[in-house]
Every structure is written in structure tokens, then in C-alpha cells.
Amino acid sequence: xxxxxxxxxxxxxxxxxxxxxxxxxxxxxxxxxxxxxxxxxxxxxxxxxxxxxxxxxxxxxxxxxxxxxxxxxxxxxxxxxxxxxxxxxxxxxxxxxxxxxxxxxxxxxxxx
Amino acid sequence: xxxxxxxxxxxxxxxxxxxxxxxxxxxxxxxxxxxxxxxxxxxxxxxxxxxxxxxxxxxxxxxxxxxxxxxxxxxxxxxxxxxxxxxxxxxxxxxxxxxxxxxxxxxxxxxxxxx
Numbered sequence: 001x002x003x004x005x006x007x008x009x010x011x012x013x014x015x016x017x018x019x020x021x022x023x024x025x026x027x028x029x030x031x032x033x034x035x036x037x038x039x040x041x042x043x044x045x046x047x048x049x050x051x052x053x054x055x056x057x058x059x060x061x062x063x064x065x066x067x068x069x070x071x072x073x074x075x076x077x078x079x080x081x082x083x084x085x086x087x088x089x090x091x092x093x094x095x096x097x098x099x100x101x102x103x104x105x106x107x108x109x110x111x112x
Numbered sequence: 113x114x115x116x117x118x119x120x121x122x123x124x125x126x127x128x129x130x131x132x133x134x135x136x137x138x139x140x141x142x143x144x145x146x147x148x149x150x151x152x153x154x155x156x157x158x159x160x161x162x163x164x165x166x167x168x169x170x171x172x173x174x175x176x177x178x179x180x181x182x183x184x185x186x187x188x189x190x191x192x193x194x195x196x197x198x199x200x201x202x203x204x205x206x207x208x209x210x211x212x213x214x215x216x217x218x219x220x221x222x223x224x225x226x227x
Contacts, residue, residue: 048215100158
């Protein structure tokens with residue numbers, strides 16, 4: 001059965017800290033891995049990763065994929081209170097309709 | 113990125129009534145739309161996948177007669193919660209993909225409270 005596992009489930013840090021969020025997956029036909037940020041509303045798209053070893057970067061956020069070891073990490077440097085959110089990882093398993101397989105998310109709280 | 117809208121943002125209704133939620137792709141043609149439900153502090157749960165012009169594919173455990181989905185055009189899908197009950201209170205989110213879009217883009221969600 002296809003699955004996506006995120007860790008940790010929850011994380012509390014101080015402003016300025018760097019955090020690393022993990023996402024591992026087991027899917028039959030991998031197409032891409034996606035990261036989303038969800039605050040008190042619907043998820044917003046962060047990154048889509050399809051190739052191993054190529055870092056995607058947006059400001060203080062970056063992400064990389066390892067297709068051999070079947071995982072991805074999302075890094076946030078110099079965290080701010082506005083980074084507090086649930087970070088969701090999802091995998092597109094190349095099936096019909098581009099249905100995504102979702103992890104449970106990592107809840108990040110950044111304290112001032 | 114692509115823009116997806118949902119209407120309404122919030123709805124409060126009495127038990128037994130039906131509620132319709134609209135999902136629109138504003139700047140691309142959405143060949144596929146997805147409907148999710150999310151309870152507090154839980155992850156997204158896919159309810160159904162709908163392709164324009166065909167019947168929706170429901171996930172296991174989701175009652176298709178209770179959650180009616182219509183995807184009549186490339187920019188609009190609707191979810192109707194029929195005879196809503198308090199246990200249907202949740203955050204309903206749609207997403208859309210299609211054309212050149214490589215991933216799903218989410219609408220802002222609709223919070224439903226059934227009294």
C-alpha cells in the first residue's frame with residue numbers, strides 16, 4: 001500500500017532556529033513529491049520535487065529529494081513566528097487523475 | 113501560480129438542509145478537481161476525484177448519495193452535502209489541476225457548521 005510518513009509530528013522552536021522536516025514515502029510509481037504549508041486555511045503550495053539531489057529554494061525555505069532512499073527534507077532557516085503552520089508532504093504516484101498520497105503533516109510552532 | 117476560488121467561505125445551516133459549495137479555477141482549465149475534508153488537527157482526507165463531464169470517483173467510505181459532486185465545466189465543480197447533520201461539520205477544500213499545471217492548486221476552503 002502506498003504511504004507517506006512525516007516526522008516529527010510536532011515541533012516547537014524559538015525564533016531564529018533552523019528546522020528540518022522529514023518526509024519518507026513508499027509508492028509504486030513515483031512521479032513527484034510536493035510540500036505544502038497550511039495555516040488556518042487551505043494548503044499553499046511550496047515546492048514540487050521530481051529529481052534527486054536538486055535543491056529547490058525559496059527565501060529561507062529549501063527542499064531536496066533523495067529517490068534512492070525515498071525521502072525528502074524541508075529546511076527552514078532563521079525561523080520566524082510566521083512560519084508556524086502545519087507542513088504537509090504529498091506524493092503523486094503517477095496514477096490516473098493525479099491523486100496525491102498525503103502525509104499527516106508536521107505541526108511547527110515558532111515561539112518569539 | 114494558478115488561482116482556485118471557493119464559495120462560500122463559511123456556512124452555518126440547520127440539520128437536514130442541503131448545502132452547495134462551489135469550486136472554480138479562475139485562470140486555467142481544470143480537467144480534474146479534487147474534494148477534500150479536514151477535521152480539526154487532522155490531515156486532509158480525499159473524498160472524491162472529479163473529471164469534467166464524467167461521474168466523480170469516490171474514496172472508500174464516502175457516501176456518493178450524500179456528497180453529490182458535479183463537474184459540468186472546465187472551470188467549475190460543485191459539492192452538495194445533502195441532508196447535512198452535525199457530524200458533517202468540517203472544513204471542505206477543493207483543489208484543481210489541468211492543462212499545464214503540474215500540481216494541485218487549492219481553493220481557500222469552506223467551513224461548514226451544521227447545527
